[in-house]
Amino acid sequence: MGVFHLARGYLALVLHAHLPYVRHPEHEHFLEERWFYEAVTETYIPLLQVFERLERDGVPFRLTVSLSPPLVSMFTDPLLQERYTKHLDRLIELSNREAERTRGTPFHDTALMYQHNFHAARRTWHDTYGRNLARGFRRFQDAGRLELTTCAATHGFLPLLMVNPEAVRAQVAVAVDLHRRHFGVAPRGIWLPECAYAPGVDQILNEFGIKFFFTDTHGVLYASHRPRYGVFAPLYCPSGVAVFGRDTESSRQVWSAKEGYPGDFDYREFYRDIGFDLDFGYIKPYIHPDGIRLHTGIKYYRITGTGDHKEPYVPARAVEKAAIHAANFMFNRQLQVDYLSGIMDRPPVIVAPYDAELFGHWWFEGPQWLEFLIRKMHYDQDTVELITPGDYLERFRCNQVAVPCASSWGNKGYNEVWLCRANDWIYRHLHLAAARMTGLADDYPSAGGLLRRALNQAARELLLAQSSDWAFIMNTGTMVDYAVRRTKKHLLNFLGLERQIREHRLEEGWLAWLEETNNIFPDLDYSCYRSSREKAARAG
Amino acid sequence: MTISLSLFLGAVLAAALLVIFLRPFRRPAGMAKTAGPAFNEEMAAELAVPPPPPAKKPAVPALELPAAxxxxxxxxxxxxxxxxxxxxxxxxxxxxxxxxxxxxxxxxxxxxxxxxxxxxxxxxxxxxxxxxxxxxxxxxxxxxxxxxxxxxxxxxxxxxxxxxxxxxxxxxxxxxxxxxxxxxxxxxxxxxxxxxxxxxxxxxxxxxxxxxxxxxxxxxxGVLPLGISSPGWRGADQDIN
CATH class of the missing domain: 2.60.40.10 (Immunoglobulins)
Known part of the structure; x- marks a missing residue:
């Protein structure tokens, strides 16, 4: 290509941002909606602010951010925008009161930090992005700073849905369509939910023009043919779609609470929140109206040590640690690249994917760490260059061919987290519903009016039932009731709609109510469920 | 005549009970609608044996998927x-x-x-x-x-x-x-x-x-999906500290 590259290796940082679709118009204070609010305040806004500061200071960077379709749908939903606005206002009010209350205590600096952060969040939310954070991510995509990838429509666990290839095809089709509508271009890459791959999935990705996806380390290492460069170069599946494998070393440094950075004793302690610690009468207006204590996001302690004793958080010390850890991470990547480039005949690419919500929500200092890392990489070295997988593939078009190994990034590396005794019962229903959805799409090929609406809503209910989040939560053993109810409710909605369609007795009132309540994917076209056989017949 | 009258009265009673039954729910529409098709079809049977009125605020109704x-x-x-x-x-x-x-x-x-x-x-x-x-x-x-x-x-x-x-x-x-x-x-x-x-x-x-x-x-x-975790978020039916 004639481009001169100084760097001897590449680092592909990938942030996968996802939350299940938790929008509940039926109730003003729905606990699970707070997942979204907390992640907005603690993760998505802080990340966008990092990008803004880097841009302002003229520090170039290149990151990959995967935005799941449910998350994009929540970013752009007027009801959730309205509710988050109120939520943030209450949080600001609380932080104002806290700034007063803590005066003269060791917590005062931290209280001022929260007050400042939340006010800044309000400016970002209202003034910079007009309450729609999807605009923020698009802005940095258009500026050439982010490569945005999509994810399956509702984060379905694709290997376990492959019993009905049409269901996987629809998960991809709906995601790609939504991504294009919100970000103006088709995604080059996809984050497979839970990094879960099985042979055959790549062929469906290829149908939608997707060029690359990610697997866990062993997805690439255990490929059908031993990969010459390990996980430090992508493979091509026989379908032509590239796969990038996760680097173990860089993952562990960030992910592991014990060995990794987030467990440092100077960092903020997640579990000591004033929602639990403060006097009930004082905190009552800021927790759930039913008096259920919950995380407000204001936490005054640092991890301190392994025991229960906790010392006050000192923001300045934590910032210093984030800088030290960024330098350490960079140093280790330089060593890695130095070593690898000595034994490889092309520059290695280190793929370091993380759940975006780790940054800020779990690891409060994570966004600061990321900012330090990017600045240091720009100013202090030229061994490692930030790259996205799409860019890498443009520079290195020739890659080894092999079939990746079926795998996931969940506990034990395969499908067990999502297929165990706690959740195995869901698959008989999910598979049956998927088969029936394809039956409907085949039998009603060009429906209009009310029938079309019912078919589209049936597809939405099926998609929502397929979220891998429900199976995951059932496995973790907490909030199980919510996950079970969501699974059953969407399945029952689907079965009810299917029956009404088959029996030609659609209830418009109910349909309208479902459309209003489970309003994800307004542009969905149910014909994406048509079977390949039917499609071929129609094309011929 | 007697039968149809009692059926009619039964219907009124059942409807009233249904209203009472559903009102305290947080998510009445969803639950009721989910069961929608069943109501239509099994009207007669439902009317014959109206459900007993709930003693107090009922739990959220169970959702049952088909066994087969x-x-x-x-x-x-x-x-x-x-x-x-x-x-x-x-x-x-x-x-x-x-x-x-x-x-x-x-x-x-x-x-x-x-x-x-x-x-x-x-x-x-x-x-x-x-x-x-x-x-x-x-x-x-x-x-x-x-x-x-x-x-x-x-x-x-x-x-x-x-x-x-x-x-x-x-x-x-x-x-x-x-x-x-x-x-x-x-x-x-x-x-x-x-x-x-x-x-x-x-x-x-x-x-x-x-x-x-x-x-x-x-x-x-408590663990939320995908790194989002918050032990404090509890369902209303669980113990509160």
Missing amino acids: YGLDRLVLLVRDPYWLYAYWEITATKQEEFDRTYGVSAWQATRPVLRVYDVTGIEFNGQNANSYIDININEQADNWHIPAGRPNRSFCLDLGRRFPDGRFVTLLRSNLVTTPRDDLSECLDEQWMWIEGLYRTYRPQYGISSPLILEEMGAGA
């Missing part, structure tokens, strides 16, 4: 390199058909068996499996976790009945699946040289992701 779909099927899934999972449904029709073919009490006289065929590298026709193992299961089972025990092999499953004389009759046959590898492939591309050093630092380290960090940090506290 009237479809004979046996579906095989891969869990990991060593385990498979299967679920199935056998309709009454299938059962009757079995009795018609093999004698009136054939079903009673036989025992259910899962036959797990290793069909790696072959075009399976029911007879030519590389090997198979039988797993005796109980009559009530409609799913099973199967220790296939072999990575990178292909499997197919029969659900059948075994006669006292050992004869096995297939009722349902599953789809074919292949277990994943759990080690490096022995297939090295001929033209390429193997670079040992690349693997120097690799030790299998599965699941360094949300599940792991949550285990480490969470100590069993």
Whole structure:
């Protein structure tokens, strides 16, 4: 290509941002909606602010951010925008009161930090992005700073849905369509939910023009043919779609609470929140109206040590640690690249994917760490260059061919987290519903009016039932009731709609109510469920 | 006349109870609508026995998925390199058909068996499996976790009945699946040289992701999907500290 590259290796940082679709118009204070609010305040806004500061200071960077379709749908939903606005206002009010209350205590600096952060969040939310954070991510995509990838429509666990290839095809089709509508271009890459791959999935990705996806380390290492460069170069599946494998070393440094950075004793302690610690009468207006204590996001302690004793958080010390850890991470990547480039005949690419919500929500200092890392990489070295997988593939078009190994990034590396005794019962229903959805799409090929609406809503209910989040939560053993109810409710909605369609007795009132309540994917076209056989017949 | 009058009164009563029953729910519309089709169809039966009024604020109503779909099927899934999972449904029709073919009490006289065929590298026709193992299961089972025990092999499953004389009759046959590898492939591309050093630092380290960090940090506290975790968010039906 004639481009001169100084760097001897590449680092592909990938942030996968996802939350299940938790929008509940039926109730003003729905606990699970707070997942979204907390992640907005603690993760998505802080990340966008990092990008803004880097841009302002003229520090170039290149990151990959995967935005799941449910998350994009929540970013752009007027009801959730309205509710988050109120939520943030209450949080600001609380932080104002806290700034007063803590005066003269060791917590005062931290209280001022929260007050400042939340006010800044309000400016970002209202003034910079007009309450729609999807605009923020698009802005940095258009500026050439982010490569945005999509994810399956509702984060379905694709290997376990492959019993009905049409269901996987629809998960991809709906995601790609939504991504294009919100970000103006088709995604080059996809984050497979839970990094879960099985042979055959790549062929469906290829149908939608997707060029690359990610697997866990062993997805690439255990490929059908031993990969010459390990996980430090992508493979091509026989379908032509590239796969990038996760680097173990860089993952562990960030992910592991014990060995990794987030467990440092100077960092903020997640579990000591004033929602639990403060006097009930004082905190009552800021927790759930039913008096259920919950995380407000204001936490005054640092991890301190392994025991229960906790010392006050000192923001300045934590910032210093984030800088030290960024330098350490960079140093280790330089060593890695130095070593690898000595034994490889092309520059290695280190793929370091993380759940975006780790940054800020779990690891409060994570966004600061990321900012330090990017600045240091720009100013202090030229061994490692930030790259996205799409860019890498443009520079290195020739890659080894092999079939990746079926795998996931969940506990034990395969499908067990999502297929165990706690959740195995869901698959008989999910598979049956998927088969029936394809039956409907085949039998009603060009429906209009009310029938079309019912078919589209049936597809939405099926998609929502397929979220891998429900199976995951059932496995973790907490909030199980919510996950079970969501699974059953969407399945029952689907079965009810299917029956009404088959029996030609659609209830418009109910349909309208479902459309209003489970309003994800307004542009969905149910014909994406048509079977390949039917499609071929129609094309011929 | 009397019957229709009492039916009418019953209808009024049931409707009133329904209103009372649904009002305190947080999510009345969703629940009611979910059950929508059933209400329409089973009106008469519902009216004859109106539900007793709830004593106090009721729990959220249970959602019940169909126990069966009237479809004979046996579906095989891969869990990991060593385990498979299967679920199935056998309709009454299938059962009757079995009795018609093999004698009136054939079903009673036989025992259910899962036959797990290793069909790696072959075009399976029911007879030519590389090997198979039988797993005796109980009559009530409609799913099973199967220790296939072999990575990178292909499997197919029969659900059948075994006669006292050992004869096995297939009722349902599953789809074919292949277990994943759990080690490096022995297939090295001929033209390429193997670079040992690349693997120097690799030790299998599965699941360094949300599940792991949550285990480490969470100590069993409440966990939200994908790294979002918050032990304080509890359902209203759980204890409050």
